Amino acid sequence: xxxxxxxxxxxxxxxxxxxxxxxxxxxxxxxxNVQKVMPELGIPRENFVFVSGIGCSSRFPYYMxxxxxxxxxGRAPSFATGIKASRPELSVWVVTxxxxxxxxxxxxxxxxxxxxxxxxxxxxxxxxxxxxxxQYSPTSREGMKTKSSxxxxxxxxxxxxxxxxxxxxxxxxxxxxxxxxxxxxxLARAHAHRGTAFLEILQNCPVYNDGEWSEFEDKxxxxxxxxxxxxxxxxxxxxxxxRRGIRFEGGTPQVVPLADDADPRQAGIAVHDEHAPxxxxxxxxTSLTRPAFPLPIGVFRAVERPTYExxxxxxxxxxxxxxxxxxxxxxxxxxxxxxxxx
Amino acid sequence: MGSKRVEEIQDxxxxxxxxxxxxxxxxxxxxxxxTALAGNDLSTFPDFPAEIRAPAGTLAGVSGFQIxxxxxxxxxxxxxxxxLVAFNPAALRSNxxxxxxxxxxxxxxxxxxxxxxERAGYDGDPLPALHGRYRVVEIPVTxxxxxxxxxxxxxxxxxxxxxxxxxxxxxxxxYGRPVETTLQWIDAKFAGEVKEANRRTLLAGYHFGETTxxxxxxxxxxxxxxxxxxxRNITGNQALAWGIVxxxxxxxxxxxxxxxxxxxxxxxxxxxxxxRHFGVKTFQAEDEIAAAAAAVGASYxxxxxxxxxxxxxxxxxxxxxxxxxxxxxPLVVVDIQRGGPSTGLPTKVEQGDLLLALHGRNSxxxxxxxxxxxxxxxFYSALEAFRIAVKHMTPVVLLSxxxxxxxxxxxxxxxxxxxxxxxxxxRSDPSGFKPYARDEENLARPWAIPGTxxxxxxxxxxxxxxxxxxxxxxxxNHERMTRLRAEKVARIVNDIPPVEVxxxxxxxxxxxxxxxxxxxxxxxxxxxxxxxxxxxxxxLRHLNxxxxxxxxVLRGFRQVLxxxxxxxxxxxxxxxxxxxxxxSLTKVQGQPFKVGEIKARVEALLGRAARxxx
Numbered sequence: 042x043x044x045x046x047x048x049x050x051x052x053x054x055x056x057x058x059x060x061x062x063x064x065x066x067x068x069x070x071x072x073x074n075v076q077k078v079m080p081e082l083g084i085p086r087e088n089f090v091f092v093s094g095i096g097c098s099s100r101f102p103y104y105m106x107x108x109x110x111x112x113x114x115g116r117a118p119s120f121a122t123g124i125k126a127s128r129p130e131l132s133v134w135v136v137t138x139x140x141x142x143x144x145x146x147x148x149x150x151x152x153x154x155x156x157x158x159x160x161x162x163x164x165x166x167x168x169x170x171x172x173x174x175x176q177y178s179p180t181s182r183e184g185m186k187t188k189s190s191x192x193x194x195x196x197x198x199x200x201x202x203x204x205x206x207x208x209x210x211x212x213x214x215x216x217x218x219x220x221x222x223x224x225x226x227x228l229a230r231a232h233a234h235r236g237t238a239f240l241e242i243l244q245n246c247p248v249y250n251d252g253e254w255s256e257f258e259d260k261x262x263x264x265x266x267x268x269x270x271x272x273x274x275x276x277x278x279x280x281x282x283x284r285r286g287i288r289f290e291g292g293t294p295q296v297v298p299l300a301d302d303a304d305p306r307q308a309g310i311a312v313h314d315e316h317a318p319x320x321x322x323x324x325x326x327t328s329l330t331r332p333a334f335p336l337p338i339g340v341f342r343a344v345e346r347p348t349y350e351x352x353x354x355x356x357x358x359x360x361x362x363x364x365x366x367x368x369x370x371x372x373x374x375x376x377x378x379x380x381x382x383x
Numbered sequence: 384m385g386s387k388r389v390e391e392i393q394d395x396x397x398x399x400x401x402x403x404x405x406x407x408x409x410x411x412x413x414x415x416x417x418t419a420l421a422g423n424d425l426s427t428f429p430d431f432p433a434e435i436r437a438p439a440g441t442l443a444g445v446s447g448f449q450i451x452x453x454x455x456x457x458x459x460x461x462x463x464x465x466x467l468v469a470f471n472p473a474a475l476r477s478n479x480x481x482x483x484x485x486x487x488x489x490x491x492x493x494x495x496x497x498x499x500x501e502r503a504g505y506d507g508d509p510l511p512a513l514h515g516r517y518r519v520v521e522i523p524v525t526x527x528x529x530x531x532x533x534x535x536x537x538x539x540x541x542x543x544x545x546x547x548x549x550x551x552x553x554x555x556x557x558y559g560r561p562v563e564t565t566l567q568w569i570d571a572k573f574a575g576e577v578k579e580a581n582r583r584t585l586l587a588g589y590h591f592g593e594t595t596x597x598x599x600x601x602x603x604x605x606x607x608x609x610x611x612x613x614x615r616n617i618t619g620n621q622a623l624a625w626g627i628v629x630x631x632x633x634x635x636x637x638x639x640x641x642x643x644x645x646x647x648x649x650x651x652x653x654x655x656x657x658x659r660h661f662g663v664k665t666f667q668a669e670d671e672i673a674a675a676a677a678a679v680g681a682s683y684x685x686x687x688x689x690x691x692x693x694x695x696x697x698x699x700x701x702x703x704x705x706x707x708x709x710x711x712x713p714l715v716v717v718d719i720q721r722g723g724p725s726t727g728l729p730t731k732v733e734q735g736d737l738l739l740a741l742h743g744r745n746s747x748x749x750x751x752x753x754x755x756x757x758x759x760x761x762f763y764s765a766l767e768a769f770r771i772a773v774k775h776m777t778p779v780v781l782l783s784x785x786x787x788x789x790x791x792x793x794x795x796x797x798x799x800x801x802x803x804x805x806x807x808x809x810r811s812d813p814s815g816f817k818p819y820a821r822d823e824e825n826l827a828r829p830w831a832i833p834g835t836x837x838x839x840x841x842x843x844x845x846x847x848x849x850x851x852x853x854x855x856x857x858x859x860n861h862e863r864m865t866r867l868r869a870e871k872v873a874r875i876v877n878d879i880p881p882v883e884v885x886x887x888x889x890x891x892x893x894x895x896x897x898x899x900x901x902x903x904x905x906x907x908x909x910x911x912x913x914x915x916x917x918x919x920x921x922x923l924r925h926l927n928x929x930x931x932x933x934x935x936v937l938r939g940f941r942q943v944l945x946x947x948x949x950x951x952x953x954x955x956x957x958x959x960x961x962x963x964x965x966x967s968l969t970k971v972q973g974q975p976f977k978v979g980e981i982k983a984r985v986e987a988l989l990g991r992a993a994r995x996x997x
Contacts, residue, residue, distance in 0.1 A: 056841065058841075058853065058854070085836065086836075086839060087833065087834055087835055087836045087837070087838070087839055088833065088834055089833075090684075090833045092680070093843075095844075102841050102843070103841050103843070103854060105841075106839055107839050108833040108839055108840065108841075109840070109841035109842070109843075110680070110683055110710075110841070110842055110843060111841065111842070111843025111844060111845065112676065112679075112706060112843065112844065113676065113702055113703065113706055113844060116672060116673065116676040116702075116703070119668065119672070119673035119676035119677050119680065120676045120677065120679060120680035120683070121680060122666070122668075122673070122676075122677045122680060123639065123641065123666070123676065123677030123678060123679065123680025123681035123682075123683070123684065123686075123688070124680040124681065124683060124684045124833070126639070126664060126666060126677070126681070127637075127639055127664065127680070127681040127684040127685070127686045128684045128685070128833065128834065130834065131684065131833050131834060148669055148670060148673075149669065149672075149673050149676075151669075152668075152669035152673065353664055353666075356659050357659045357660075357662060357664065359659075360659035360660035361659075361660050361662075363660075364660040365660065366660060366661075367628070367632065367658060367660045367661030367662070367663075369628065369629055369632045369633075369661075369799050370798075370799045372625065372628065372658075372661075373615075373625065373629075373796045373797065373799070374613065374615070374796055376615065377416055377419070377420065377564060377615065377616070378613050378614060378615045378796065379419065379420050379422065379613070379614050379615075380611075380612070380613050380614070381422070381609055381610070381611050381612060381613075381614060382611055383611035
């Protein structure tokens with residue numbers, strides 16, 4: 042299929058619309074990296090569809106020179122479901138945010154993840170409502186002071202990845218807006234996964250929640266503040282001279298110092314397994330939070346199960362095989378009928 | 384045996400009533416099938432509670448099924464039954480008031496126990512007092528059924544579940560219906576002892592009729608003289624589902640149904656889920672919102688998209704419907720109306736959603752609205768809704784109701800060749816493509832679906848710039864687009880037929896109706912015209928836009944009466960749009976109009992006219 046596709050470049054994926062996010066917004070980096078990855082996927086441009094809800098992130102489709110549908114607050118997964126279930130050959134990408142996807146759209150996100158349509162869901166998490174000018178979101182930290190929480194947030198926040206795992210997502214990953222290499226890799230992985238790929242992208246809102254993720258974005262701190270997950274590799278992080286690893290003692294994670302020449306496996310450091318049959322391990326990874334632990338980035342979980350649209354299409358194909366293509370006249374005359382003579 | 388007198392009658396209405404666990408809907412449905420095969424015209428009205436199994440023997444659990452059949456053309460299930468079959472005291476108590484004076488009352492006397500009488504709120508046995516007023520026939524159905532099944536190994540509870548078939552067999556004898564089709568159905572549906580029990584007790588009931596002295600006469604209702612053709616029974620929901628399938632076939636695009644279970648619309652989902660071999664994809668969503676959103680997504684991807692729901696679900700679908708208005712994509716949303724507000728009366732009929740269909744969305748958001756008139760018409764209304772949606776690139780609301788949904792009538796099976804064929808065509812030429820460039824005549828924009836090279840474009844809920852479809856906040860553009868959206872829907876008037884007047888085109892009283900009240904209104908007006916009164920009627924299928932000649936028709940009458948099952952939705956629209964002094968006949972009891980109710984009101988208007996003349 043790839044050879045049939047005319048060679049495209051990043052430029053081919055930029056629409057003619059002026060990008061209107063605030064200066065310094067993390068969305069710029071995400072857009073640039075998505076446009077960079079698209080031509081490498083071997084898919085004709087006309088087969089890409091970007092679907093979004095409402096919010097800053099949801100303006101995304103307007104800037105992609107593909108098919109795009111800017112829909113309703115929270116409902117993008119449902120529109121995408123209708124598109125993908127109808128036309129499985131399309132490459133459907135959902136762009137949403139923490140408010141859009143996890144607050145008003147929590148129900149749709151949950152059910153879309155469990156159905157496992159072959160979609161990519163990019164959730165830009167900036168822990169604040171930007172487009173409505175600075176209210177707290179369902180991922181905002183407790184105590185955070187915003188326009189709608191002048192005395193501090195009293196809601197307990199939701200973790201997007203735990204939510205996705207709980208919904209039975211077959212692919213769950215996390216990356217950072219300005220970490221171009223990692224972001225590109227995660228986009229490619231999400232696309233390669235057959236099933237719903239849920240990718241949380243930590244994204245900075247320079248206006249209403251600036252610096253929320255700075256220790257993961259800043260190259261100086263990134264190495265010790267994050268734990269890059271690599272399938273089959275031990276959970277090791279930190280620079281030379283300050284290497285550390287994660288060990289699970291009776292299910293409880295611990296940070297263990299590692300000498301530079303130590304074998305992490307010998308030291309009982311957990312080895313990452315994206316394909317673990319139980320989601321329990323991936324859940325345990327989501328409990329690694331700052332400041333006690335490094336924040337894991339990468340693919341938490343990637344397991345295979347049939348996609349909704351392929352099962353639906355299989356029912357159609359099987360019905361046609363078993364009953365023949367639908368015959369309207371035969372349907373209308375089926376069952377008990379009688380004739381009135383003239 | 385065999386020596387009983389057979390009397391010919393032209394018309395009879397029977398109501399089967401019992402506990403919701405007594406199988407009354409099944410009994411009614413089977414009687415309806417046999418009646419259709421016997422060649423009568425018929426109309427049915429199933430009326431059941433929202434509770435699946437209310438406490439046995441209580442008023443809350445009473446379920447009823449009325450069938451009206453005749454040797455001539457009929458349009459309603461009849462105002463008052465001639466025969467009431469009551470399986471228990473609660474059924475008697477809640478239905479006796481409707482029985483025609485002097486009518487026949489058949490009761491299962493075994494069910495008139497002290498306990499059941501008490502559950503129904505009777506102080507004592509009501510039957511003795513009824514003998515003077517009705518032809519009361521007391522039959523120990525429970526015992527006769529047990530007797531018929533005594534050498535089977537079924538337990539008593541299981542055996543008792545067959546007793547509705549005893550009664551069905553008896554009614555088959557009483558009205559000269561054939562038993563064969565029901566026996567065939569039992570053979571196909573049941574197995575083993577249960578099959579044998581149902582067969583035996585059906586025949587036992589039939590033979591009981593022949594031998595008992597309780598019925599000195601049986602009746603025959605001659606075949607009706609109806610238009611030649613091949614017929615079947617059909618309910619509104621089945622016709623609607625088949626109309627949706629037919630739209631896919633005739634327009635040569637697969638159907639996508641987004642739905643969430645809701646009474647009384649779920650049967651359409653059930654029915655369509657069986658037609659995968661037609662390429663129909665049904666999607667049971669997590670909620671009404673997702674069902675509508677998925678349907679809009681499917682339409683965006685080029686499917687014939689439809690949602691089926693009822694009032695409370697229709698409210699939740701307004702958001703997605705509004706987006707479909709903005710992005711100008713075809714979509715059919717079917718609202719099978721039920722009593723409201725809120726959860727209201729889930730299993731009962733009302734026409735309270737007309738203004739919601741027209742005005743239930745934020746801002747000026749015009750959608751065409753059409754309504755089905757009869758169960759069979761649901762088929763053609765579905766085709767019409769898709770025709771308008773695709774040709775004019777707009778969402779369309781199709782209104783049905785709880786009465787049409789479940790009622791059955793004989794339906795002449797259409798010749799598929801005569802149905803409109805309108806294959807969908809998508810935009811494929813990239814040269815000069817503009818997402819919001821419009822057809823000069825009907826203002827429809829092109830349908831350009833993903834996967835088409837060179838047509839990559841963005842749509843969404845933000846205001847569109849005229850022609851390009853880019854996001855625009857320009858004040859003048861917004862006004863232009865708002866007017867364009869309205870004008871596009873208004874121009875559909877050029878694509879729909881004028882309304883036809885039943886009766887004289889001018890005169891004293893015009894009765895205006897829409898939706899499932901067609902049968903009652905037409906029957907009332909025809910009765911009055913037959914009696915020499917100056918009355919006509921019109922029935923509106925297209926409620927937005929209205930047919931082009933509607934104003935002229937309304938102005939041709941001195942008095943206009945709008946009959947509808949709400950507090951006056953259509954009446955207020957007609958007054959506002961045509962400045963006619965339309966009066967309202969309204970009813971919100973969860974029940975269809977009786978013919979007599981409409982006649983009484985028209986007679987009052989005619990009386991007023993007579994006084995004016997005097």
